[in-house]
Amino acid sequence: MFDFIDMEFTDPATPASSGPYIPDAGECLRCGMCVSACPTFRLFQSNEESPRSRIRSISKILVENLPITETERRHLDNCVQCRACETVCPSRMAYGELFDQAQAQLQVSTKLLGKLALWFIENKAWRRKLMPLLAVYLKSGLQKTLRWSGILKKLGVAEAEALLGKPALQSLAEHYPTGTVKRGKVALFTGCIAEHFDRDTLQAAIKLLNVIGYDVIIPPEQGCCGAIHQHNGQSATALIDNNIAVFNALNVDAVVHTATGCGAMLSEYRSEHSEAAGLFRQRLQDINAFLLEHWPDDLQLLPLNGKVAVHEPCSQRNVLKNQQSVYALLQKIPGLSVIPLPDNHICCGAGGSYMLTHPDNAAQLRALKQQAISVAQVDGVVSGNFGCAVYLNAGDCKIEHPLLLLARQLQV
Ligand code: SF4
Ligand code: SF4
Structure with a gap:
């Protein structure tokens, strides 16, 4: 059991006089409305794993300039950064922005593998040079051997390796x-x-x-x-x-x-x-x-009899807030029934790099999504986020981007 009034908070800070209003981390009302929206609270059923508690830690870091304990740090790190808490907060707490600011202030030191991953994604030229090697690795028997040997686990790359698909090696045209x-x-x-x-x-x-x-x-x-x-x-x-x-x-x-x-x-x-x-x-x-x-009035798609569920990624639901366009677009396919995936408000666990940094928590959230998919009894599931699709597909769900489905129904 947790108590809604078990924490001390500082007085609200004065908001900036110009620009968009972003509440300060100290302005949390302690109302607890965010708690039930939080996937980690759902997993752990503990107040420490709730947004309200994390806001308290963030307030310590950003407002009070106080150190946080290792335990507080661990609970902060467990956040999947889905930002579902933002959508229900009466104070319009900019949780995502505050979280990033706190992380930057904590000067998070990334482990060697993490540093390598960041280097890999930011260095386009090197990425292009290394992709052919990756393709050879995936094609050769080496992948099976390394998986079997357990060395990938020892190196801490087993989760990332399990998500690898065949890379495209050619550059796109300009x-x-x-x-x-x-x-x-x-x-x-x-x-x-x-x-x-x-x-x-x-x-x-x-x-x-x-x-x-x-x-x-x-x-x-x-x-x-x-x-x-x-x-x-x-x-x-x-x-x-x-x-x-x-x-x-x-x-x-x-x-x-x-x-x-x-x-x-x-x-x-x-x-x-x-x-x-x-x-x-x-x-x-x-x-x-x-x-x-910009869809032309005279552009017709081929009919498709079936039912698809739309997985709404957290980045779409909680930040872009434009998920309705996916439904409206897919409804242009004659005969197709389009429904929301049950429990769309719960993160699938992918969470950017969360699936790699917190594989156990992520797998539990993915299991909830797998359950939702089987309950939905649909012919297919679409998701507009690559990371979610890769992670769910690695868990034997069959997810594709809605654009793939639409493009298949073109008559040209
Ligand atoms: S961002 Fe998501 S996981 Fe993190 S505190 Fe908010 S609701 Fe919970
Ligand atoms: S909903 Fe907003 S104001 Fe209420 S406890 Fe959560 S973060 Fe604080």
């Missing part, structure tokens, strides 16, 4: 012109890992955008969105500034993203150059919303 009457031009954000491991979705995006009359530009200088860095207490400034400069230099109608995890990060880009960040955010659009808004 320009995909529409084959129909041209209505405009968009830039496509391709991400870091997704560029290699979610190539089918990117190709479906290009195909759909071309079919509705848009040229697609893929600037090769773009890079990782920086989400994994930022949520792990590392600086994402260089990655953010690079993407803002690269995309702002393009004369396009919109910058579209296909993965909601990246999209959530991109939609909150801030920079020293606030006008540049503002322009970037202004042109940014989720691909589903873009396709829906």
Whole structure:
């Protein structure tokens, strides 16, 4: 049992007089409305694993300048960063932003493997050089042997290795012109890992955008969105500034993203150059919303009799808040019944890098999602976030991006 009034809190700080109002971590009302929304509270049934308790630790770090204990630190680290707590908080607590600030202040030191992973996702040139080696590893018998030997577990890479799919080795072209009457031009954000491991979705995006009359530009200088860095207490400034400069230099109608995890990060880009960040955010659009808004009246899709459930990633539900466009878009397929996956408000456990850093907690959350999928009794499940799809598919769920389903139903 936990007690709603068992903690001490400081007086509310004075909000900033200009700009968006972000409540200070000390302004938590202790109302506890966030508790039942929290997946880690659901797992552990403990007050320490609730947002309210974590806000208390964050307040210590950011407002009171006090050290937190190892135990408080552990509970803070257990947060899956789904931001479900933000959506129910009457104080409009900006939990995600406060969490990132606290992580940065704690100067989280990443282990060697973590450092290597961050280096890998931010260094595009090296990533491209190393991908062929990875492809050879996956094709050869080495994968089986290493798994069997247990060395991957000893090295702490077994979870990551189990998620690996066949990488795309060729670079995408810089320009995909529409084959129909041209209505405009968009830039496509391709991400870091997704560029290699979610190539089918990117190709479906290009195909759909071309079919509705848009040229697609893929600037090769773009890079990782920086989400994994930022949520792990590392600086994402260089990655953010690079993407803002690269995309702002393009004369396009919109910058579209296909993965909601990246999209959530991109939609909150801030920079020293606030006008540049503002322009970037202004042109940014989720691909589903873009396709829906610009769908030609005369474009018909092939019918499909069946039922699909929509998994709503936390980044879409709690940050982008645009999940309705996925339903509306899929309903353009004649005969298809589209329903929300039961318990969409509960995180699937993927949580960016959470599935790798907290594999046991993540697996318990995934099991809840697997249960929801089997209860739904559908022919397929779609998810707009690459990370969620990879993690759920590794748990024997069959999830695909809604764009793949849509592109298959094109008559061209
Ligand atoms: S972000 Fe998610 S896991 Fe973290 S405290 Fe909020 S609801 Fe709980
Ligand atoms: S809902 Fe908001 S104000 Fe209420 S306890 Fe949670 S963080 Fe604090």
